[in-house]
Amino acid sequence: MRARDRVLSGMRPTGKLHLGNYLGALDNWVRMQDDYECFYFVANWHALTTGASSAAEIPGNTIEMAADWLGAGLQPERSTLFIQSLVPEHAELHLLFSMITPQSWLERVPTYKEMVEQLGLESPSYGLLGYPLLQSADILMYKPKWVPVGVDQVPHVELAREVARRFNSVFGEVFPEPGVKLTEIPKVPGTDGRKMSKSYDNAIYLSDSPEVITAKVRPMVTDPARKRRSDPGNPDICPVFDLHKIFTPPADREWAATGCRTAGIGCLDCKAKLLEHLLPPLATIRERRQQFAEKPEDIVDILREGSKRAREVAKTTMEDVRRAAAIEP
DSSP states (O other): OOOOOEEEEEEOOOSSOBHHHIIIIIHHHHHHTTTSEEEEEEOTTTTHHHHGGGGGGHHHHHHHHHHHHHHHTOOTTTEEEEEGGGOTHHHHHHHHHHTTSOHHHHHTOHHHHHHHHHHTOSSOOHHHHHHHHHHHHHHHTTOOSEEEEOGGGHHHHHHHHHHHHHHHHHHOSOOOOOEEEEOOOOOOBOTTSSBOOGGGTOOOBTTOOHHHHHHHHTTOOOOTTOOSTTSOOOGGGOHHHHHHHHHSOHHHHHHHHHHHHTTOSOHHHHHHHHHHHHHHHHHHHHHHHHHHHTOHHHHHHHHHHHHHHHHHHHHHHHHHHHHHHOOOO
16 A cells, blocks of 8 residues: 655644634644644744743643644544654754755745734844744654645745755755645634634634634624615625635525625524534534543643654654764764
């Protein structure tokens, strides 16, 4: 039987995941387990690049995020789930890459400039400048065929490809160049109509109860032109209808669209129909998540066992790297 292609991806541990995180990445990770050899990691060193002052929160955030992973359907027997810092070879490979990577390559990564501007940093840390290079080490360590990412992360994978070419040119062939497997991220609005984000306090979390989700959906913003029940609306500009596009079957979605345009239904009717289709899949995730969250020690065991498996792969890669670099007598 032909070996399955390997994929590699990770998330920074920022705590509980919301619907946008699930639809933008996690749901795809779960589905990839059927066809690929999957490595998914908790990027806890990356969490320090902008959150070093909150380092004490990272262990708890790791447990919460991993509970969401498991609740969504990632299975330790089908995917290697691990913690970045428990595979110290990542740091060694990052160091070696830093010796051959021009600084200009890192300065041109779009997210670096964006984060410096967003955070108003006068003197950014090397960690912030170098985190895409650490990301290259994260990726290339496992020699994956594919890296599933959204379009905004494509420059990071391209950097990894450039670093692989540079290393192979300087020391000899070690790293295959990974390909990008684009993840189509649906438009997931928050309860205020903006992009769903923890920082905006507008998120529906995978751990939210049906009562909490209902309480968040009912006051959601809709078409601002629809001020009265008798006013026709435009579902194409309605955040609630964006969620209908994701969760509601075609017949009920068309019912909601037609009712909105003709003022045949009110916004609360539309939201009630959305909840009929939104709540059941989230209930399945939440109930499975809760089983793991009640036993955080089991989550730690899963991540530590996965880290042991990941480290065996990393040790093999570093043997190839050290042999090629030949810096030791």
